[in-house]
Amino acid sequence: MSPLDLSVEELAKVLDLANDIEKNPEKYAHKCDGKILATLFYEPSTRTRLSFESAMMRLGGKVLGFSSANSSSAAKGESVADTVRTVSCYADICAMRHPKEGAPLVASMASEIPVINAGDGGHQHPxxxxxxxxxxxxxxxxxxxxxxxxxxxxxxxxxxxxxxxxxxxxxxxxxxxxxxxxxxxxxxxxxxxxxxxxxxxxxxxxxxxxxxxxxxxxxxxxxxxxxxxxxxxxxxxxxxxxxxxxxxxxxxxxxxxxxxxxxxxxxxxxxxxxxxxxxxxxQYGVYVRMALILSLLGLGVDLC
Amino acid sequence: MSPLDLSVEELAKVLDLANDIEKNPEKYAHKCDGKILATLFYEPSTRTRLSFESAMMRLGGKVLGFSSANSSSAAKGESVADTVRTVSCYADICAMRHPKEGAPLVASMASEIPVINAGDGGHQHPxxxxxxxxxxxxxxxxxxxxxxxxxxxxxxxxxxxxxxxxxxxxxxxxxxxxxxxxxxxxxxxxxxxxxxxxxxxxxxxxxxxxxxxxxxxxxxxxxxxxxxxxxxxxxxxxxxxxxxxxxxxxxxxxxxxxxxxxxxxxxxxxxxxxxxxxxxxxQYGVYVRMALILSLLGLGVDLC
Amino acid sequence: MSPLDLSVEELAKVLDLANDIEKNPEKYAHKCDGKILATLFYEPSTRTRLSFESAMMRLGGKVLGFSSANSSSAAKGESVADTVRTVSCYADICAMRHPKEGAPLVASMASEIPVINAGDGGHQHPxxxxxxxxxxxxxxxxxxxxxxxxxxxxxxxxxxxxxxxxxxxxxxxxxxxxxxxxxxxxxxxxxxxxxxxxxxxxxxxxxxxxxxxxxxxxxxxxxxxxxxxxxxxxxxxxxxxxxxxxxxxxxxxxxxxxxxxxxxxxxxxxxxxxxxxxxxxxQYGVYVRMALILSLLGLGVDLC
The missing domain is CATH 3.40.50.1370 (Aspartate/ornithine carbamoyltransferase)
Structure with missing residues (x-):
């Protein structure tokens, strides 16, 4: 949700992992085989979305999702909590971008899979x-x-x-x-x-x-x-x-x-x-997202 | 096209297959390696589209397609039949959502690959x-x-x-x-x-x-x-x-x-x-779509 | 950029490769394992986009990108050159469609990965x-x-x-x-x-x-x-x-x-x-794009 969710020590380990990925990409190329990332972008942000998608693909995983709100069920009046509970059945981890501050936090509480905040309004972009x-x-x-x-x-x-x-x-x-x-x-x-x-x-x-x-x-x-x-x-x-x-x-x-x-x-x-x-x-943005995805899936740094 | 296209016996076998997938997902994780699903959504339906995409990915397959009509060749005046014949060259199976009743049926007759009706107007959503x-x-x-x-x-x-x-x-x-x-x-x-x-x-x-x-x-x-x-x-x-x-x-x-x-x-x-x-x-929606995709590709239940 | 960028001899070899792919698809099904194609479509062209995506997937590769300009960073005033340099960090090769003549050429000069012109205005569609x-x-x-x-x-x-x-x-x-x-x-x-x-x-x-x-x-x-x-x-x-x-x-x-x-x-x-x-x-459109992707990634015909 916020970069401060990681202690200085945890953060150091995540950055170490990202550097190891940089040096030995082939070691990580199949870590997420069979895993799915959902990119739930309620507002467009091509750069951030593609960085997450590239990160997941470089780990061997697959990606599904949507890139703007009007192509989502939100238009039918569904809550973010319901959407993310549904997506929990489709994917193993998700990255959410939302124009409303706090929406990813609400989502993470309803979700049965890890939710990464990919930017919420003027609030955070961890x-x-x-x-x-x-x-x-x-x-x-x-x-x-x-x-x-x-x-x-x-x-x-x-x-x-x-x-x-x-x-x-x-x-x-x-x-x-x-x-x-x-x-x-x-x-x-x-x-x-x-x-x-x-x-x-x-x-x-x-x-x-x-x-x-x-x-x-x-x-x-x-x-x-x-x-x-x-x-x-x-x-x-x-x-x-x-x-x-x-x-x-x-x-x-x-x-x-x-x-x-x-x-x-x-x-x-x-x-x-x-x-x-x-x-x-x-380029570092891809490596650090790879490290974060791995860690949240229990395949990298042990995060509380 | 319609749930009634399956006899009660065929349906029972498809549901049996879905239950087996639920119990032994790893057995099916590579059944569709190298196969491609096309999701042709002429109107947005994120939930249904993501369910199909997740189903195909959980089988090891890949997905391409479009999520709304304005990003398709339909805007250039192409018929659904031509679109699906073209997509037959790109994919091994397709799921079509269309606001017009009967469009997926028309498509299935022109197609050289199996077409799944993913909802056609107020008509069917099998x-x-x-x-x-x-x-x-x-x-x-x-x-x-x-x-x-x-x-x-x-x-x-x-x-x-x-x-x-x-x-x-x-x-x-x-x-x-x-x-x-x-x-x-x-x-x-x-x-x-x-x-x-x-x-x-x-x-x-x-x-x-x-x-x-x-x-x-x-x-x-x-x-x-x-x-x-x-x-x-x-x-x-x-x-x-x-x-x-x-x-x-x-x-x-x-x-x-x-x-x-x-x-x-x-x-x-x-x-x-x-x-x-x-x-x-x-979650059951993903399993049953996995069973249906497998069967229509000749890898699951034998359907006429 | 243009079909004339290939000499008659190079072209003959690319077409030979495409015919070999047609006859022996399984030989090429994993040539691009772990590789990523970015489809950067600044105007919609479903047919061309899906043909590229199918081509990459048939080679074992993965695909990310966008299908219209309003979902890209272009809306924030970013130049095509900056976008493609950024995408160079996400993908191994890219296909660009742009309403402006010459945009893919500008992109190819800024890019660190091969850029395929997927159509630029009334100019080329190689x-x-x-x-x-x-x-x-x-x-x-x-x-x-x-x-x-x-x-x-x-x-x-x-x-x-x-x-x-x-x-x-x-x-x-x-x-x-x-x-x-x-x-x-x-x-x-x-x-x-x-x-x-x-x-x-x-x-x-x-x-x-x-x-x-x-x-x-x-x-x-x-x-x-x-x-x-x-x-x-x-x-x-x-x-x-x-x-x-x-x-x-x-x-x-x-x-x-x-x-x-x-x-x-x-x-x-x-x-x-x-x-x-x-x-x-x-169908030949998919084979020739497969041959082109392979060659530009250094896995097919040697192109200058």
Whole structure:
């Protein structure tokens, strides 16, 4: 349901498993032979859905499901709880995406099979956070003692909030929060998560001034649908565009992450830079979902 | 095409096969290796589609298809016969759902592979009826000598009509038809099926008065789309809601079935009652579809 | 990207492989075990999508993807290049259908996995052309020294243009172009392809007069969406309908091909004629896609 459902120790084991899958894919190619994953997507999210489907197929399993609400029984007035109890008869595990916060939690309580939250409204998107953590740990070698810049829409950015909540569990993490005034991090993250945990953090308005100090830069998309009017969107969306000039200010081993899809907040000229890690991140997303599916089916890490 | 396409003897063998699959799933896990099922759904029906897909996957087979008409070649003016002849080159068996009565029959005549009717308009939904029969026989031990209550929308309820037509082939079945005046069973069922077969039946208006005599209660959804105006729907939809109080009037071994999805005609407080069999019914739906697919591919019961 | 990307020699080898698959399907049933095909269909084309999916499944592989643009990340403003780089992490090969000419080419340059053009606007549909060539060669025994009639919408018919471009590479091919004045072959095909190659061709208005001379008749659909007004469509669509009477004018070994779906340009009474080869063509479409997938994955013909 949430990345925090895993203890730091459990999480370390899941990430270890994901790295072992990366190194020895053939060892895992038949672990889920005969198993079925149901992808229940009440709102479209091709990227997340295909990542789950690829993960299950790479484990030897099969996939069924639906990719939008209008092709589901929800249109006939069925509750999420009933749908998931029904799907429990069709599959061994399911991944649910829902526009309503908490829907996957309700589902998991009714379900007789494991339910993975594949995103619920503005609330959680735990497998994205696991992906981010795996990418950072794999490419930097650690999750502690890093300086991470988070740039863009920090007000509505669900992935940013989740990543902060996940990283404050590690020592020596410094946060550089880069956003326009209007899209600053919400109070409950600033006060209850960052200040409460005692981690160092600063808020800045210009990406350039943050660049030199960063080990990692986490860029996010300015989502058109989060804005109340088109004018605000147009004015702000190009504020924080990462290009070659800004990359020249960064350390040689700084990494750029992005949950994707991007629109234009990272210029395509940055793609060829070896520090651009956002497509590797997609690949890590498959490995971590493989590790999670295995563990929830009792074939990987022992989770409570 | 219709549940009556199977003789009572053939049907018994298909249900036997389904029960054997239930007991020994691993024996059947590779029977359809290398085989492909096409799901041709000209109108959405997630539940039925996923049940077929799960059935094929549990047999080791693969699945392709479409889940609504606008994503099919029908939009380009192609006939159902041409579509199914084409699909004959892609798959080994197909399941077709179509809003038009008789479309699957037309398809089966043009097809070079077996075609299963997965529901055609208000006409037939044979695999639902096979599911109902398997559930009854598995949980009650017999299909004859039972008193079955059928409750709700008996006028438009396709599954109810099919179930009655299937059950009159067995001896000693008594029917208790529970519905508001406006939604009584149609004449052709009352006269040509029930009276013609000589089976005992009564029609009542109140669910409470029927409860004590029943071995089985088959609940159905009051489908909003069947009503001519919203007012009628609102007035009648809550008439026949099964709750704990009504369950207290029933025998200890009475079973509750429902083709699902339900809206509110069965209160969720009934779900925990051991007599609630509607989620088990979903599971039986997978087993009976597995038995049917096997048989139509020449790997199960010998059907003419 | 285009059927002309293969040299005549490479093409011959791909068609040989397709014929070997036809004769020995079991030899290829596990060649793609553990491999994943992504079907990225930015516009619906059930027939083409299912043909690719069947091809991959018949090779033992698995399939994921989307069947229309609104269920893809494109709706969030993502570029085709980014989508395909992401999908490179989920699959081993992909087939892309796109309404915009050149989109699959752009994708193939960004991709780390092979990209097959499954149709891009009015531009190319190379696997249809490979299908046509395989059908002709398999059923006539050769691609050279044939007289082929092309009938219907020769102005907008993408498959006709591609087939002509592919056939002028063989000796002794004569073209009979049968269409109403308004839908004649475009100048660039007449001048740059037919005349430039030195092949014999004639243009006629009546299907009847062409029939006796043909080894092959390639019929095409008059697509409603290509017309500017409904009136023109209604007036012309029934001009060139193939029926039993016209078939009586043809040679005994003439073959009828059609890329399908048909509306009414071939009367259903022709279906039973042994010279009707359009459903066999569908089957050859699966074999040639199997050969292409194998070759692009390095498991079949060596392609540069």
């Amino acid at each position: 497998t994205q956070t696991l992906t981010d953590l795996l990418t950072i740990r794999s490419l930097k070698g650690r999750l502690d003692n890093i300086t991470i810049g988070l740039c863009g829409d920090l007000k509505f950015g669900r992935t940013v909030h989740s990543l902060i909540e996940a990283l404050v569990r590690y020592e020596g993490v410094k946060f550089v929060l880069i956003s326009p005034e209007e899209l600053r991090i919400p109070d409950y993250i600033r006060e209850d998560v960052l200040k409460a945990s005692g981690h160092e953090f600063i808020e800045v308005e210009r990406l350039e001034e943050a660049m030199p100090s960063l080990d990692l830069l986490y860029m996010t998309r300015v989502q058109r649908e989060r804005f109340f009017n088109e004018e605000d969107y147009v004015r702000m969306k190009d504020f924080y565009i990462l290009d070659k000039a800004k990359m020249a200010l960064a350390r040689e081993d700084m990494l750029v992450l992005h949950p994707l899809p991007r629109v234009n907040e990272i210029s395509v000229e940055v793609d060829a830079d070896p520090r651009a890690a956002y497509f590797k991140q997609v | 695999t639902q009826t096979l599911t109902d029969l398997l559930t009854i026989r598995s949980l009650k031990g017999r299909l004859d000598n039972i008193t079955i209550g059928l409750c709700g929308d008996l006028k438009f309820g396709r599954t109810v009509h099919s179930l009655i037509e299937a059950l009159v082939r067995y001896e000693g079945v008594k029917f208790v038809l529970i519905s508001p005046e406006e939604l009584r069973i149609p004449d052709y069922i009352r006269e040509d099926v029930l009276k013609a077969s000589g089976h005992e039946f009564i029609e009542v208006e109140r669910l409470e008065e029927a409860m004590p005599s029943l071995d089985l209660l088959y609940m159905t959804r009051v489908q909003r789309e069947r009503f001519f105006n919203e007012e009628d729907y609102v007035r009648m939809k809550d008439f026949y809601i099964l709750d704990k109080a009504k369950m207290a009037l029933a025998r200890e071994d009475m079973l509750v079935l429902h083709p699902l999805p339900r809206v509110n005609e069965i209160s969720v407080e009934v779900d925990a009652d051991p007599r609630a069999a509607y989620f088990k019914q979903v | 696997t249809q052309t490979l299908t046509d060539l395989l059908t002709i060669r398999s059923l006539k025994g050769r691609l050279d020294n044939i007289t082929i009639g092309l009938c219907g919408d020769l102005k907008f018919g993408r498959t006709v243009h591609s087939l002509i471009e592919a056939l002028v590479r063989y000796e002794g091919v004569k073209f009979v172009l049968i269409s109403p004045e308004e839908l004649r072959i475009p100048d660039y095909i007449r001048e740059d392809v037919l005349k430039a190659s030195g092949h014999e061709f004639i243009e006629v208005e009546r299907l009847e007069e062409a029939m006796p001379s043909l080894d092959l008749l390639y019929m095409t659909r008059v697509q409603r969406e290509r017309f500017f007004n409904e009136e023109d469509y209604v007036r012309m669509k029934d001009f060139y309908i193939l029926d039993k009477a016209k078939m009586a004018l043809a040679r005994e070994d003439m073959l009828v091909l059609h890329p399908l779906p048909r509306v009414n340009e071939i009367s259903v009474e022709v279906d039973a004629d042994p010279r009707a080869a359009y459903f066999k063509q569908v």
